[in-house]
Amino acid sequence: MIALNYDKQIVFILFAIGSDGNLAPSADDIVRFDQELHQANERILQEILPEMGLPVDVPTKSQILAYMPQMPGNNPRLQIRSACTFFINTSNL
Secondary structure, rough: OOOOOOOOHHHHHHHHOOOOOOOOOOHHHHHHHHHHHHHHHHHHHOOOOOOOOOOOOOOHHHHHHHHHOOOOOOOOHHHHHHHHHHHHHHHOO
16 A cells, blocks of 8 residues: 555546556556655645635645646646636536
């Protein structure tokens, strides 16, 4: 069992999206990818989620990261903010 910063299934999905067809990642590959996600996004998540009234917990952060690649914006900060808006606007559907 590997310990990750974000929800394991979300990390797997994001890895699969960006893995160029790696169908057999090692635990080290997944842990490294999770660490890269954390380094690239955690500070921004910690800042933006509370600004938008969202909890700063693993499920919410993971879901925001799952939405992020499809969100408008030319940098991670804008994509995270857009993902938060999408999260809020779809939470009661």
